[in-house]
Amino acid sequence: MLKLLIATRNGGKVREFKELLKKYPFDIFTLKDFPHYLEPPEDQDTFEKNALKKAQHAADGLQILTLADDSGLVVPALEGQPGVLSRRFAGINATDAENRNKLKSLLKTLQDSERNAYFACSIALCQPGKCLKVVLGQCEGELLLEERGSQGFGYDSLFLKYDYNKTFGELDQDTKNRVSHRRKALDKLDHILTHILDTAPCVS
Numbered sequence: 001m002l003k004l005l006i007a008t009r010n011g012g013k014v015r016e017f018k019e020l021l022k023k024y025p026f027d028i029f030t031l032k033d034f035p036h037y038l039e040p041p042e043d044q045d046t047f048e049k050n051a052l053k054k055a056q057h058a059a060d061g062l063q064i065l066t067l068a069d070d071s072g073l074v075v076p077a078l079e080g081q082p083g084v085l086s087r088r089f090a091g092i093n094a095t096d097a098e099n100r101n102k103l104k105s106l107l108k109t110l111q112d113s114e115r116n117a118y119f120a121c122s123i124a125l126c127q128p129g130k131c132l133k134v135v136l137g138q139c140e141g142e143l144l145l146e147e148r149g150s151q152g153f154g155y156d157s158l159f160l161k162y163d164y165n166k167t168f169g170e171l172d173q174d175t176k177n178r179v180s181h182r183r184k185a186l187d188k189l190d191h192i193l194t195h196i197l198d199t200a201p202c203v204s
Contacts, residue, residue, distance in 0.1 A: 001027040002200045007039075007058040007068035012153035017067070019177055020186050024193055034062060047072060047084060047122035048134050055124035056131055063128050065196070067189075071121040071181065073155045075143065077114035078106055086154065096154055100147065103155065107143055115143045119159065121181040125189055133192055137184030152176065 004026035006017045014030050021028065031037055040057045044050040047070040055068035072086030082089040082103065090098040107115055118140045125132045140162055147157035149169025157169030161179065168176055177183055 001025060002197060003027045003029060003064055005029045005031075005034075005058060005062060005064045005066040007031055007054050007066050010153075013069065013071075013182075016173075016177065016180070016182055017069075017186075019173065020183055024197060026197075029064070031058070037062060042070065042084070042087075045084065047120050048124075048136060050084060051122040051124040052126070052131060052134050055126040059126040059128050065125075065127050067123060067125050069121055069123045069182065069185070071119065073103075073117055073159070074120055075103075075107075075115075075117045077110050077116075081106070100155060100158060103143075103158065104145060107145055117141060117143050117159065119155075119181040121185045123182075123185045123189060125192060133189060135185050135188035137181045137186070137188065139179060139181040139184065 004021070006014060006028060008014060009031045018028060031039065037058070040053055042050045042054070044053055050070035051068050054070065055066045058064070058068060059066035070084065072083050074080050074083055082099070086099070088094055090102040118138050120136065120138050122134060122136045124134045142160050142162070143158050144160055144167065147169065148167045149157050151170065151173065152168045157167055159168045160166070161168060161171065164171065
């Protein structure tokens with residue numbers, strides 16, 4: 001079975017990616033399987049650049065086909081914040097709750113009509129020495145001032161998905177996986193992942 005590394009230690013992302021990738025017969029690994037691997041800093045100014053940096057670094061360092069994402073919440077009325085700083089919005093070691101609390105304090109300064117936002121997810125797929133593709137997916141909605149739901153992670157409990165009247169924290173996992181930014185990005189890699197599997201040498 002062909003190996004694929006999901007270059008993250010984030011438990012929420014691992015769960016979502018494993019569910020989204022279950023139709024592909026890969027032998028899935030995560031960075032938790034490589035405890036001595038040191039991740040590169042996420043110091044780029046776009047989701048795409050961060051995803052590429054993480055994926056290529058892991059692919060080269062661990063010599064394995066690698067998928068890495070960089071995701072975040074974008075609020076146009078807050079000049080794109082938290083953006084690429086979503087995971088560390090309230091500080092380098094901030095918890096999800098601390099990040100949400102900082103965002104809520106900023107949202108209170110906005111008009112209701114200004115609280116539209118979107119989740120963005122860039123995914124890079126790399127093999128040792130070569131990037132195969134970098135893609136971007138987005139999911140639009142609006143932000144609440146009070147949290148709803150305990151599912152998901154990050155800013156999910158504040159993000160009200162258009163057409164569902166539920167936050168990502170209230171949606172069941174199957175529904176979220178059908179409409180999320182991560183799903184939309186991964187769908188753009190389907191033809192490449194399928195081609196890799198179709199052309200992989202058989203091992204008897």
